[in-house]
Amino acid sequence: MARRPRAFRLESRSNRLRFPVREKPYDFTTISPGISIGYRRNRSAGVWVVRVADGRGGNWTKRVALADDFEESNGEQVLTFWEAQDKARKLARGNADDGRPASVAEAVDAYERDLIARGGSTRNAARIRKHLTPTLAAKPVGLVTARELSAWRDTLLADGMKPATVVRLAKATKAALNLAARRDRRIGNRNAWRDGLSGITEGYTSRNLQRLNDVQVGAVVAAAYAIDRTRAFGLYVETLAVTGARCSQAARLTVGDL
Numbered sequence: 001m002a003r004r005p006r007a008f009r010l011e012s013r014s015n016r017l018r019f020p021v022r023e024k025p026y027d028f029t030t031i032s033p034g035i036s037i038g039y040r041r042n043r044s045a046g047v048w049v050v051r052v053a054d055g056r057g058g059n060w061t062k063r064v065a066l067a068d069d070f071e072e073s074n075g076e077q078v079l080t081f082w083e084a085q086d087k088a089r090k091l092a093r094g095n096a097d098d099g100r101p102a103s104v105a106e107a108v109d110a111y112e113r114d115l116i117a118r119g120g121s122t123r124n125a126a127r128i129r130k131h132l133t134p135t136l137a138a139k140p141v142g143l144v145t146a147r148e149l150s151a152w153r154d155t156l157l158a159d160g161m162k163p164a165t166v167v168r169l170a171k172a173t174k175a176a177l178n179l180a181a182r183r184d185r186r187i188g189n190r191n192a193w194r195d196g197l198s199g200i201t202e203g204y205t206s207r208n209l210q211r212l213n214d215v216q217v218g219a220v221v222a223a224a225y226a227i228d229r230t231r232a233f234g235l236y237v238e239t240l241a242v243t244g245a246r247c248s249q250a251a252r253l254t255v256g257d258l
Contacts, residue, residue: 025038
């Protein structure tokens with residue numbers, strides 16, 4: 001039988017419960033190459049968290065299950081440290097499909113992994129996760145209704161979120177749920193997020209009311225070229241001027257993109 005990695009502070013529930021409550025997981029322990037497991041201490045039962053290297057110097061994390069802090073393991077939702085290791089490996093290697101439809105929170109996790117795989121920014125996934133309610137996060141994607149999503153949207157607006165921000169959040173949420181629907185043909189309720197997260201007018205005005213004319217733009221580009229002898233900065237500024245791309249987008253462009 002293969003040896004299992006030990007982690008003295010995580011193996012015992014009495015040791016785990018001595019940790020102060022915090023969002024950042026404790027004691028990530030390597031259990032396989034590129035895979036480690038940690039423990040997040042909550043006010044209630046803590047949770048096991050897997051961290052997986054993405055092969056490009058980064059990593060992604062995912063909730064594994066509740067820890068057996070206050071109730072005995074049931075082999076599924078509540079796991080011991082040893083059981084959590086096995087499930088963490090399955091999640092990391094993409095073979096943890098037990099036939100259960102993905103929840104909204106799991107759809108967001110999958111969306112984040114997809115963004116990483118495509119070299120995209122994970123901020124959209126983080127933005128969704130930050131604003132999801134616990135009830136909506138736990139709901140299976142296939143059972144989400146337009147009424148629930150529109151109520152979530154309207155609550156964000158009522159709490160003071162700007163319409164333009166809600167629009168960006170809604171677009172990211174639609175992308176996450178569409179990805180889940182593409183990967184699971186049992187999900188047939190795309191109309192729920194198409195209708196429930198639509199109909200918002202962004203209603204924002206430019207924060208820069210002093211727009212440059214063509215002559216002024218040309219002068220800025222010329223000055224950028226003059227600053228840098230390698231002409232790299234000038235090329236960067238000229239690309240921004242010609243394409244209208246954001247700074248972060250232009251920085252990721254290659255010659256082939258243009």
